[in-house]
Amino acid sequence: xxxxxxxxxxxxxxxxxxxxxxxxxxxxxxxxxxxxxxxxxxxxxxxxxxxxxxxxxxxxxxxxxxxxxxxxxxxxxxxxxxxxxxxxxxxxxxxxxxxxxxxxxxxxxxxxxxxxxxxxxxxxxxxxxxxxxxxxxxxxxxxxxxxxxxxxxxxxxxxxxxxxxxxxxxxxxxxxxxxxxxxxxxxxxxxxxxxxxxxxxxxxxxxxxxxxxxxxxxxxxxxxxxxxxxxxxxxxxxxxxxxxxxxxxxxxxxxxxxxxxxxxxxxxxxxxxxxxxxxxxx
Numbered sequence: 001x002x003x004x005x006x007x008x009x010x011x012x013x014x015x016x017x018x019x020x021x022x023x024x025x026x027x028x029x030x031x032x033x034x035x036x037x038x039x040x041x042x043x044x045x046x047x048x049x050x051x052x053x054x055x056x057x058x059x060x061x062x063x064x065x066x067x068x069x070x071x072x073x074x075x076x077x078x079x080x081x082x083x084x085x086x087x088x089x090x091x092x093x094x095x096x097x098x099x100x101x102x103x104x105x106x107x108x109x110x111x112x113x114x115x116x117x118x119x120x121x122x123x124x125x126x127x128x129x130x131x132x133x134x135x136x137x138x139x140x141x142x143x144x145x146x147x148x149x150x151x152x153x154x155x156x157x158x159x160x161x162x163x164x165x166x167x168x169x170x171x172x173x174x175x176x177x178x179x180x181x182x183x184x185x186x187x188x189x190x191x192x193x194x195x196x197x198x199x200x201x202x203x204x205x206x207x208x209x210x211x212x213x214x215x216x217x218x219x220x221x222x223x224x225x226x227x228x229x230x231x232x233x234x235x236x237x238x239x240x241x242x243x244x245x246x247x248x249x250x251x252x253x254x255x256x257x258x259x260x261x262x263x264x265x266x267x268x269x270x271x272x273x274x275x276x277x278x279x280x281x282x
Contacts, residue, residue: 027221
């Protein structure tokens with residue numbers, strides 16, 4: 001049973017979705033109830049993520065990145081969709097949501113059953129080589145990394161929010177870098193790292209999603225990334241209502257019809273309940 005204070009604002013969201021199906025934009029805040037940490041909410045630990053430029057500049061940076069990914073990515077696969085992910089999938093199946101644009105790389109929306117998912121910042125399912133773009137599954141690459149660096153099995157790490165992890169520097173220096181199986185080139189993740197750009201294809205898809213929707217529901221993001229802010233401004237220009245569900249303020253609060261400061265899972269689960277769509281148990 002959801003406590004009333006936890007689902008405050010759900011009635012207003014349900015009332016809008018009942019007649020105005022929404023595009024949904026999600027961020028790290030929707031996945032925290034699955035156990036994945038974020039790094040922008042109040043009290044989140046400070047971190048200094050690697051930029052795309054740093055990754056490209058040196059093999060030392062690539063060793064640091066892939067040694068952390070070898071630990072962090074494997075753990076990411078053990079997280080399960082929570083009630084918020086499942087509620088959005090149910091709302092899409094019921095016709096109240098037209099699709100989800102997510103800034104997360106955890107694939108939890110897909111695993112929850114959402115059909116129309118735009119992964120703005122990529123995902124952890126595959127990797128590619130820098131010289132030619134040859135694709136390899138992440139599972140295959142990580143298996144090769146662990147075989148070449150058996151010490152990873154014993155190393156204790158600090159987990160990060162995007163499937164990364166902190167490894168002791170003296171161990172990173174010994175890390176054997178993975179190479180492309182086809183050309184021997186350096187490997188890169190299929191994620192948008194800081195300093196890189198969302199693909200033109202995903203930008204177009206997000207625009208089309210917003211054009212098809214009658215409203216925008218923003219869930220679990222502080223909206224400091226320009227991609228999400230663009231969707232809010234597009235919705236406003238089109239005269240479509242904007243609803244925010246997030247713990248903590250965002251830079252675009254004044255542009256929303258209303259905002260809910262609370263649990264994304266509790267609010268979305270209550271919205272699905274009010275609209276009479278079935279949500280599997282989380």
